[in-house]
Amino acid sequence: MSGVVIGLEIHCQLDTRTKLFCPCSTDYRDDGPNTHVCPVCLGLPGTMPAVNRTAVEYALRVAKAFHCEVPVECEFSRKNYFYPDLPKGYQITQYDRPLALGGYIEIEGDGGLEKRVRLTRIHIEEDPGRLVHKGGGDRARYSLVDYNRSGVPLIEIVTDPDLSSPKEARRLIEHLRATLEYLDVYDPEKEGSLRVDANVSIAGHERVEIKNISSYRGVEKALTFEITRQRSLIRRGVAVERETRHFVEERGTTRASRTKVEEHDYRYFPEPDLPPLRVADRAAAIELPELPAARRERFRVQYGLSPNHARTLTGNPGLAEFFETVAGDDPVLAATWVADTLLGELNYRGRPVGSVGPARFSALLALLKSGRITDRSGVEVLRIVLDGDEHPDAVVERLGLAVTGDDTVSAAIAEVIAEFPQAVADYRAGRGNAINYLAGQVMKKTRGQADPRELGRRLADALAEDGPCT
């Protein structure tokens, strides 16, 4: 998509035990409203913020992973705006002295080459509470506020407008999410833990901000819709208006904000209750774990994996660790089965890779590698293992899935040659495809227990020596 210019502002909740400025637990999702609040995060008069060291450490890990410059000192500022979910009437965030500046995220660009997306900055801030509108969306009569989320630590990562398509935007977010997981600072399972605002324009036209995108899949959808909308305006000769729009997740569309386009004047000033934080020294002391790009490269070199498998298997740290546990002496076989089969089965069941016992999966790989079961049976065994509590060996035994001996297959080949003379004739007449039909029939007779790779060769042999040549 030439001419498309996209920049993102990504908010992630940091997976700390307590909130950014008070010791309330962040583990509120299963509890009722206003059960994880204290005088500080409720903004009661007289309370003061005290910074959570772990939140700062986590943010610095992210800054370091993305090659940002961490200044000697950073500072918190107040962003003043009035909203009932903001209990102090201002948000403590960072403004002109953020935690990190510059840096970049490397993604696969649309041309297939590595692309560096530059970062403007990374800063820490507190999440507001949550509003529920009573009386239904447009005609809300009043709001209800739950302050459980109030004060949960967020990092905001702002990119330069370096992205050229919705796909690139999605890849950036996926890579970001994976990196945050590798850094052990983020839990993607927590609802609403990642939120994105996107700025998008067609070169030479006004820029539109899309707010309220709460999933990384939504990013691609929202941007695709918005680009189509802007292109259609331009085609019709209508100017794109500079505005803020909201993403409507259910419909995959964006809509203009109905709040009046007011001049935002947040009146930032340094938070007087929090003197500057010294951060450069802390950042220097951080040792980063192996990150997705490095692990991808290692998987290619150490295990001989294809670039695609290496990318897939390093998509999150749990998956990569699972792969390494089961790689054994045939990592390519393991990679194929994890990336091409297991992930699909898990996805279908909505289960994480952590729910699979590596020992059982290794046992399945051993069955496949030794040729005791066919690939087709392998899939069947895997499904049964995933859905029940049975060992792969037991499944093979119980269902009699072990690859059948030569006699049975030979007998089946002979029967099929006898029963399908037309196909035999076709094959002998030079229509090579006919052998696939015959192989299918043999499979049917052996209930799929013939090794398909072997079968083709043996059928060809049988057809060559058997019967008259015409």
Added chain:
Amino acid sequence: MVDEGEVRRIAGLADIQIPEDEMPAFTVQFNRILDYFEVLDTLGEAGAGERALHTVMRDDEPRPSLAREAVLANAPADEDGFIKAPRVM
């Protein structure tokens, strides 16, 4: 020098109402104070890093939150554990 229109704009930004009958006197007093602040114009602007202290951080150790009854006790209106607020849409 700010005029009444500017005072109204600032009041709007602050979500504070100055009654119209008080506006002329309020604006005069406002300007007298701003005139006094003009003395600052003789100075340059301070750079960052003037604050001598540095923040001491706390450990990430959870402590008990308030009981919900205590949270709601001061709230003028609540519903199902939520605190009631005006509509924002």
Added chain:
Amino acid sequence: MEDPYHAYIRRLEPRSPGTGILAGRTVAIKDNISTAGVPTTCGSRILEGYVPPYDARAVELVRDAGGAINGKTNMDEFGMGTTTENSGFGPTLNPRDTTRVPGGSSGGSAAAVAAGLADLALGTDTGGSIRCPAAFCGIVGLKPTYGRVSRYGLVAYANSLETIGPMGRSVGDVSTLLRVIGQPDPRDTTMRGTPYAHDPVPDVAGRRVGVPDEFFGEGVDPRVAATVRAAIETLASLGAEVVPVSMPSMACALAAYYVTCTSEASSNLARYDGVRYGPAVETARPWHDAFTLVRSAHFGPEVRRRILLGTFALSSGYYGKYYGKAQTARANVSADYARLFREVDVLAGPTMPTVAFRLGELADPLSMYLADILTVPANLAGVPAISVPCGTVDGLPVGLQLTGRAFDDETVIDIAAAYEAEVAA
């Protein structure tokens, strides 16, 4: 006991909790310091009905030390005033002359102590709010070093300037109360220095006392100036070396103070929306209308004025001219103190330019602001400053202000004690 001066917003039955260095002594608490289970209004109608679920650190410490809290004292709304006339609950009167104001904003605390209704009191000082009423009511009041007393639980007016401090009828009492409240608190991460554990040593021999010209300049009542100069002579007679000095940063100090405190206040006071506490917001109206109504109905005129001044000073296009420049002026004040305290141990001058005003005398806001000219520099720099009674003019008390190095509240106390001992003798 009667409260003829309206020193209190709320009286409490003092419990006598037993042992500790405050055992048997009554303590009045300014009503912007949070008390668990006891309404805390800050002198504002916007906090009517609010009952804090927690104690301020200073209150916790007073209770632990055996102090008998006997009430919450009146104050200018959120501390915004120099007279205690700007209270949502009516003015406090000066016990020394009931036609006069007690000073502010801790006027209720000062009046309670001066009238003997409490032995001791906690006040708060953002730009002179402990020292001014101490001077006007003829008692002792200390603004400790910023960071020496926990502000956790002090309802913020201007966080970067204010502190809780002790008020009493003697320097010894003030020192005792500082021992109680000058303790660490992890919830206030702007705290520094060591806990205050000092007993006053009334000795000024060999100390160098600087006297800045600017503290005796235009606007200072000559009779007040003469009274204070006589007090400084007393210090000299006790062996202090008096050194004339100059503090040019004073020229911008008051403007810097008002820009800074109103800016911070405009943000601090945004939380009073009638949602979580306080008089109910009308939930049937759209948010901004409802929020505007609550604020306009329940904040007094001076609070509204300061919110507007601060909003203006922080707003786009004006920030550099006002807030930015104010921080420069503030840095200049700190630099002046740092330079002077290389030469002298304390600075001495009047606490207030005049004696207590008549009720209603300071109707014009700017005139009221100008009365703070001598007290705000200590807040801008965070240094400790005490007001001790040093005589009268027309029968009204005058305060001697002694300002010291940051985290050297001890020296300020010692010199004040030496002066007090001499005049008592």
